[in-house]
Amino acid sequence: MSTPTKYLLDESQMPTFWYNIVADLPKAPPPVLHPGTLQPVGPDDLAPLFPLELIRQEVSTEREIEIPEPVREIYRLWRPSPLYRAHRLEKALGTPAKIFYKYEGVSPAGSHKPNTAVPQAFYNAQAGTKRLTTETGAGQWGTSLSFAGQLFGLEVLVFQVRVSYDQKPYRRAVMETYGARCLPSPSTETEYGRRVLAQRPDHPGSLGVAISEAVELAAQREDTKYALGSVLNHVLLHQTVIGLEAMEQLQMADAWPDVIVGATGGGSNFAGIAFPFIGHGLRGGAKPRIVAVEPAACPSLTRGKYAYDFGDTAHLTPLTKMHTLGSTFTPPPFHAGGLRYHGMAPLVSHLKELGLIEATAYTQTQCFEAGVLFARCEGIVPAPEANHAVKGAIEEALRCKREGKSETILFNLCGHGHFDMAAYQKYFAGELKDETYDERELAMALAGLPSVPEPA
Amino acid sequence: MSTPTKYLLDESQMPTFWYNIVADLPKAPPPVLHPGTLQPVGPDDLAPLFPLELIRQEVSTEREIEIPEPVREIYRLWRPSPLYRAHRLEKALGTPAKIFYKYEGVSPAGSHKPNTAVPQAFYNAQAGTKRLTTETGAGQWGTSLSFAGQLFGLEVLVFQVRVSYDQKPYRRAVMETYGARCLPSPSTETEYGRRVLAQRPDHPGSLGVAISEAVELAAQREDTKYALGSVLNHVLLHQTVIGLEAMEQLQMADAWPDVIVGATGGGSNFAGIAFPFIGHGLRGGAKPRIVAVEPAACPSLTRGKYAYDFGDTAHLTPLTKMHTLGSTFTPPPFHAGGLRYHGMAPLVSHLKELGLIEATAYTQTQCFEAGVLFARCEGIVPAPEANHAVKGAIEEALRCKREGKSETILFNLCGHGHFDMAAYQKYFAGELKDETYDERELAMALAGLPSVPEPA
Numbered sequence: 001m002s003t004p005t006k007y008l009l010d011e012s013q014m015p016t017f018w019y020n021i022v023a024d025l026p027k028a029p030p031p032v033l034h035p036g037t038l039q040p041v042g043p044d045d046l047a048p049l050f051p052l053e054l055i056r057q058e059v060s061t062e063r064e065i066e067i068p069e070p071v072r073e074i075y076r077l078w079r080p081s082p083l084y085r086a087h088r089l090e091k092a093l094g095t096p097a098k099i100f101y102k103y104e105g106v107s108p109a110g111s112h113k114p115n116t117a118v119p120q121a122f123y124n125a126q127a128g129t130k131r132l133t134t135e136t137g138a139g140q141w142g143t144s145l146s147f148a149g150q151l152f153g154l155e156v157l158v159f160q161v162r163v164s165y166d167q168k169p170y171r172r173a174v175m176e177t178y179g180a181r182c183l184p185s186p187s188t189e190t191e192y193g194r195r196v197l198a199q200r201p202d203h204p205g206s207l208g209v210a211i212s213e214a215v216e217l218a219a220q221r222e223d224t225k226y227a228l229g230s231v232l233n234h235v236l237l238h239q240t241v242i243g244l245e246a247m248e249q250l251q252m253a254d255a256w257p258d259v260i261v262g263a264t265g266g267g268s269n270f271a272g273i274a275f276p277f278i279g280h281g282l283r284g285g286a287k288p289r290i291v292a293v294e295p296a297a298c299p300s301l302t303r304g305k306y307a308y309d310f311g312d313t314a315h316l317t318p319l320t321k322m323h324t325l326g327s328t329f330t331p332p333p334f335h336a337g338g339l340r341y342h343g344m345a346p347l348v349s350h351l352k353e354l355g356l357i358e359a360t361a362y363t364q365t366q367c368f369e370a371g372v373l374f375a376r377c378e379g380i381v382p383a384p385e386a387n388h389a390v391k392g393a394i395e396e397a398l399r400c401k402r403e404g405k406s407e408t409i410l411f412n413l414c415g416h417g418h419f420d421m422a423a424y425q426k427y428f429a430g431e432l433k434d435e436t437y438d439e440r441e442l443a444m445a446l447a448g449l450p451s452v453p454e455p456a
Numbered sequence: 457m458s459t460p461t462k463y464l465l466d467e468s469q470m471p472t473f474w475y476n477i478v479a480d481l482p483k484a485p486p487p488v489l490h491p492g493t494l495q496p497v498g499p500d501d502l503a504p505l506f507p508l509e510l511i512r513q514e515v516s517t518e519r520e521i522e523i524p525e526p527v528r529e530i531y532r533l534w535r536p537s538p539l540y541r542a543h544r545l546e547k548a549l550g551t552p553a554k555i556f557y558k559y560e561g562v563s564p565a566g567s568h569k570p571n572t573a574v575p576q577a578f579y580n581a582q583a584g585t586k587r588l589t590t591e592t593g594a595g596q597w598g599t600s601l602s603f604a605g606q607l608f609g610l611e612v613l614v615f616q617v618r619v620s621y622d623q624k625p626y627r628r629a630v631m632e633t634y635g636a637r638c639l640p641s642p643s644t645e646t647e648y649g650r651r652v653l654a655q656r657p658d659h660p661g662s663l664g665v666a667i668s669e670a671v672e673l674a675a676q677r678e679d680t681k682y683a684l685g686s687v688l689n690h691v692l693l694h695q696t697v698i699g700l701e702a703m704e705q706l707q708m709a710d711a712w713p714d715v716i717v718g719a720t721g722g723g724s725n726f727a728g729i730a731f732p733f734i735g736h737g738l739r740g741g742a743k744p745r746i747v748a749v750e751p752a753a754c755p756s757l758t759r760g761k762y763a764y765d766f767g768d769t770a771h772l773t774p775l776t777k778m779h780t781l782g783s784t785f786t787p788p789p790f791h792a793g794g795l796r797y798h799g800m801a802p803l804v805s806h807l808k809e810l811g812l813i814e815a816t817a818y819t820q821t822q823c824f825e826a827g828v829l830f831a832r833c834e835g836i837v838p839a840p841e842a843n844h845a846v847k848g849a850i851e852e853a854l855r856c857k858r859e860g861k862s863e864t865i866l867f868n869l870c871g872h873g874h875f876d877m878a879a880y881q882k883y884f885a886g887e888l889k890d891e892t893y894d895e896r897e898l899a900m901a902l903a904g905l906p907s908v909p910e911p912a
Contacts, residue, residue: 004467004532005467005529005532005533006467006532006533008464008466010464011460011461011462073461076460076461076462077461077462077540077834077835078835084533088607106562107835108831108834108835108836108837110874147835150832151544169877169878169881170877170878170881171877172881173877173878173880173881173884174837174877174880176880176881176884177828177831177832177837177880177884178831178832179832372633375564375633375634376606376633376634376635378533378564379533379534379563379564379603380564381564381630381633418566418874418875419874421625421626421627421629421630422625422626422629424629424630424632424633425625425626425628425629425632428629428632428633
């Protein structure tokens with residue numbers, strides 16, 4: 001084999017800036033609105049939950065934002081992450097396409113999430129925060145924040161959806177290994193949790209409830225802040241280190257993508273790989289096609305409405321304009337838990353409206369089938385979320401085969417599936433169903449969107 | 457931070473030869489004996505189980521054995537593996553020592569085992585083998601062989617100890633993801649399995665029974681061979697790629713180890729990191745101290761007898777001279793399943809007798825405590841087996857602190873603990889016991905060693 005299997009960067013080649021796509025957009029994204037006044041929110045509205053530097057990044061229009069040295073010091077534990085050429089997958093597909101994938105599963109938490117957990121913990125520690133609260137479903141984000149908090153001496157309190165807490169104790173064990181405290185939500189530690197439990201003592205929990213508990217504690221105490229793992233601008237910003245590295249690595253391979261594929265739930269891993277390339281195109285460089293792949297059972301980009309909506313089910317958050325299935329929409333319980341969110345990151349939604357990205361949706365069995373083929377060729381067993389990107393990349397490679405084109409495909413393999421083997425087990429046992437949502441429920445959720453007049 | 461966190465080699469810098477320590481030993485290791493004749497076994501005795509090239513490697517005295525290009529092509533999926541400087545652990549310990557660790561958890565199977573699974577599958581495929589059989593306990597080795605077999609088009613049949621098969625379905629799901637067939641042992645597919653089940657239908661299985669089933673099938677069919685994940689010379693040989701890479705990487709760091717630490721069960725990951733350095737010392741180079749760390753509950757090097765013994769409980773294997781607790785000794789059920797073996801690799805045992813290595817033993821709670829500290833500093837959650845090496849390295853670093861010495865410590869972090877979180881969970885719940893063996897059982901097992909006259 002004459003061409004390499006992987007392209008590695010030295011620590012000294014790690015990016016020193018995150019890339020902020022807002023600087024290059026032809027049209028500014030719509031403002032975030034206060035749910036009471038329907039006026040744009042200011043820094044003061046967000047200050048109870050986030051440290052000032054993160055609020056600054058949330059609204060920044062600077063193109064490059066420096067990665068602080070203490071963050072880079074931690075990044076070096078796993079970054080730069082490898083870029084792989086999927087030689088064996090190409091051969092198995094018989095495609096003339098070149099397939100590259102960036103692998104984020106090398107992080108301690110096994111996914112791209114620590115890319116933002118580490119700076120969030122750093123800026124909080126710098127601002128004097130003593131404790132971070134957050135919510136987690138399956139546990140990927142909770143694990144990442146536990147790891148990051150430990151490194152900067154912050155106490156981390158994770159509200160884990162009770163059904164996951166009971167059924168998936170291994171992720172909780174990882175969080176405890178990193179020194180975090182993990183509570184089943186609804187819990188008795190918050191007023192909201194106690195209220196929910198009073199109504200229904202065996203409540204199984206939901207991300208919406210867990211967010212409300214985490215936000216309630218953060219808002220109450222000066223020394224406590226809240227951390228979110230996706231959706232927000234500053235979270236997407238931190239993930240751009242993925243695409244910035246991939247640019248360097250593709251240059252080593254003397255290649256440039258014709259198409260970039262990423263899985264979308266909240267939007268952060270997709271933004272991480274895609275935004276630097278989109279920005280390069282907006283500044284006059286080559287414009288690859290950008291394909292967001294979402295689960296058919298929670299299709300915010302392909303079936304949702306672009307409208308102002310709440311980020312949580314309890315309606316505690318500001319209103320953001322995004323592709324949404326409605327904040328009361330409950331996605332069916334498929335296995336890519338990281339993609340089970342009713343909305344899409346406002347920035348990703350804005351890019352979709354500007355025609356800068358495409359979107360497509362696949363069912364979970366289609367995605368697992370793709371993931372198993374990938375594992376048998378490339379060795380790595382992908383997370384169920386990452387299987388969506390694998391499926392999207394395989395479809396592009398098969399299109400290239402049909403069209404006889406040797407395009408270059410880049411996708412983000414955002415995490416490994418080591419904590420998701422129960423889903424693979426079900427897949428092999430033929431027990432994995434293609435859960436679908438209730439069309440009436442979707443219609444009702446969309447009909448219930450808050451009424452917000454277009455700003456002048 | 458001026459010094460790097462990790463040292464990476466390019467694929468082009470990957471070793472092209474494995475290192476065979478037999479070439480440099482001052483005294484040849486004792487021969488392997490046929491249990492019937494008590495005469496040294498020849499290639500014909502091993503031919504039903506292994507392809508000729510592996511038998512050749514088993515008895516080779518050549519210093520360097522070329523790594524075939526198809527094996528290197530697969531190695532490139534994760535090799536060269538990174539060498540880390542444990543800056544944060546050093547700081548937490550307050551030690552003047554420099555701690556480096558080689559991380560083998562980056563392989564698709566999550567441990568060092570694919571280093572030998574891949575060449576074993578390759579040589580078998582080359583020799584016309586269609587099917588490989590093997591045994592596995594927790595599943596690390598079975599996973600690695602499943603992965604390797606898939607890459608070379610071999611059918612893989614794994615006999616998994618029934619109690620693990622039932623209690624740990626996730627490793628089995630990984631094996632199935634790689635296309636292997638995994639059966640609970642005792643099974644109805646072999647005569648031996650049926651005999652065991654006839655006596656006791658609810659038999660929980662044991663590694664001894666699983667080995668017997670795998671060997672029985674391999675011996676019966678021309679197209680089927682058997683593969684072993686540790687102990688044998690050729691297995692240790694393949695693992696030397698670890699130490700050979702570490703040598704290059706330490707030179708990048710302008711460092712050389714004063715002490716090398718590895719966990720020992722069968723001996724393969726320890727040999728992999730240590731043998732190239734020991735050989736370098738035997739050829740006139742610097743001689744680092746070499747410390748083997750074993751579990752206190754299965755202490756073959758520190759409490760066993762150096763004697764001829766069987767490799768399995770059913771006494772189907774040849775006799776090898778090794779440190780053994782007796783083939784009838786049953787280690788208590790501690791969580792480092794990869795270290796639960798009654799004997800030690802004959803080559804490692806021989807080096808111990810020659811005074812080239814030291815050995816020490818720790819209890820499992822001591823090792824988990826070390827592993828948790830490591831995870832909180834370095835991010836990676838180690839496998840329970842690897843925790844023994846972590847503990848050994850920490851003890852050396854604390855000795856350096858007491859003695860005011862800034863020695864350089866190198867250890868092998870042979871795998872991650874993603875599939876072992878149940879053990880961490882027990883540790884945090886205070887339920888992890890320091891299981892100990894029965895002294896009378898050990899005495900009886902040692903008394904029952906086969907009587908073999910010293911060869912002339």
